[in-house]
Amino acid sequence: MPNKKGWLAIFFIFFCLAVPFGITYYVSTPASKERFEHWRERGTAANTVARSQVSVKQLLLVRNDRVTFKNTSLVFKGLEKDQVMLDLYLLELDPGYAYPQRFSRETNGNIVRLGDVTYSVISANNTSLTLKILGAMGTD
DSSP states (O other), X not given: OOOHHHHHHHHHHHHHHHHHHHHHHHHTSHHHHHHHHHHHHHHHHHTOOOOOEEXXXXXXXXXXXXXXXXXXXXXXXXXXXXXXXXXXXXXXXXXXXXXXXXXXXXXXSOEEEETTEEEEEEEEOSSEEEEEEEEETTOO
């Protein structure tokens, strides 16, 4: 019969062998595989990058994403000192040259004209800018 230290050693060895076998068994069960796939899908969905969107009434500009609307392209660069910074590309004039634009991020009545289109600022943060389309020249 082993003494107290012997039983402790036997228990420790049993524990060190049981834990890896238990983990291996758990990971090999179908329920574990389903949980893992669900977790993986959730992680993939959360890591998808938001993309800029153009709708009939507004534009959603994601930082450093180029959006073309009418005869202009816009690239939102972020905020600096409460000012919205974006690059304006006039497609009819010179589509490869960016005209830097700055305007206030204030949302109450802030109307901005970029190219031939007039916008109103709905919201602005460092990752996205939402503009309401008020009208375009020739289509008002």
